[in-house]
Amino acid sequence: MTFSLVARCPETGMFGLAISSSSPAVAARCSFARAGVGAVASQNVTDPSLGPLALDLMQNGASAAEAVAELKRIGKFIDYRQVLAVDVNGATAIHSGPNSLGIWTQAQADNVASGGNLLDNDGVPQAIVDGFLTSSGHIGDRLIAAMRAGLASGGEAGTIHSAGMKIVDQVSWPVADLRCDWTEDCPIEVIATAWDIYKPQLDAYVQRALDPREAPSYGVPGDE
Incomplete structure (x- = not known):
C-alpha cells in the first residue's frame, strides 16, 4: 500500500525520506531519519520500531547493510516487513x-533506495530512483521529483491518500517534516505545495531555534 524513497545529498550530507500510501497518515508510522546518521523507511504491515532500531545501529557504526541484516535477524515477523x-x-x-x-519490488543506487508494495507495476521503485538521480537542487526538490516520477x-x-517528506541536517530535529495525513486529492502534490511554501523559510526556522537574536523577522502582524 506504499511507495517511498530514502536518500542522502552527497553535497550537503542532508538525509531525506518521502513516502505515500492509500492508507492514512503513512508518514507518521513509516518515516525515520537522524542527522549525521541516516534515513530509514519501515513499511508494509508496518513495525514502526524497526526505524529507530536501524538508526541506533547505524549511529553505533553499522552500515546500512549491516543494520538491515540485524533487523532481519532480530525483527519480529520480518517476512512481512519492507525496510529501506x-x-x-x-x-x-x-x-x-x-x-x-x-506487486512489490525495490531499487537502489548510491545515496538513494526505493521500495514499494501493492504497486501498479514492478517498475515504480526504479522510476523513483531515476527521478532522484536525474534531478538537481535541494534534497527536498529531489525527493518531490522522485515521488512524482514514481506516481507517473x-x-x-x-x-493514494497520504504522503510525507522528512529532512534532517546537523540539528537533532527534522528541519522539514511535512505531512498530508488524508486527502481525496493527490497527497504528493499537497506535500509539494507545502514544500514550496516551507523551503524559503527553512533556514530561518533553524536559526530561530539556535539563536533568536540573530533570526530574521517572524513575518507576523506587529513584528518589526
Missing part, C-alpha cells in the same frame, strides 16, 4: 519480506 536504509556514506540496503503485499510510472495500484 541509507547511511552516512551513502550506502543503501533494502529488505523486502516474501510476504510483502501485492504507475504508483500504487490503489488511490
Whole structure:
C-alpha cells in the first residue's frame, strides 16, 4: 500500500525520506531519519520500531547493510516487513519480506533506495530512483521529483491518500517534516505545495531555534 524513497545529498550530507500510501497518515508510522546518521523507511504491515532500531545501529557504526541484516535477524515477523536504509556514506540496503503485499519490488543506487508494495507495476521503485538521480537542487526538490516520477510510472495500484517528506541536517530535529495525513486529492502534490511554501523559510526556522537574536523577522502582524 506504499511507495517511498530514502536518500542522502552527497553535497550537503542532508538525509531525506518521502513516502505515500492509500492508507492514512503513512508518514507518521513509516518515516525515520537522524542527522549525521541516516534515513530509514519501515513499511508494509508496518513495525514502526524497526526505524529507530536501524538508526541506533547505524549511529553505533553499522552500515546500512549491516543494520538491515540485524533487523532481519532480530525483527519480529520480518517476512512481512519492507525496510529501506541509507547511511552516512551513502550506502543503501533494502529488505523486502516474501510476504510483502501485492506487486512489490525495490531499487537502489548510491545515496538513494526505493521500495514499494501493492504497486501498479514492478517498475515504480526504479522510476523513483531515476527521478532522484536525474534531478538537481535541494534534497527536498529531489525527493518531490522522485515521488512524482514514481506516481507517473504507475504508483500504487490503489488511490493514494497520504504522503510525507522528512529532512534532517546537523540539528537533532527534522528541519522539514511535512505531512498530508488524508486527502481525496493527490497527497504528493499537497506535500509539494507545502514544500514550496516551507523551503524559503527553512533556514530561518533553524536559526530561530539556535539563536533568536540573530533570526530574521517572524513575518507576523506587529513584528518589526
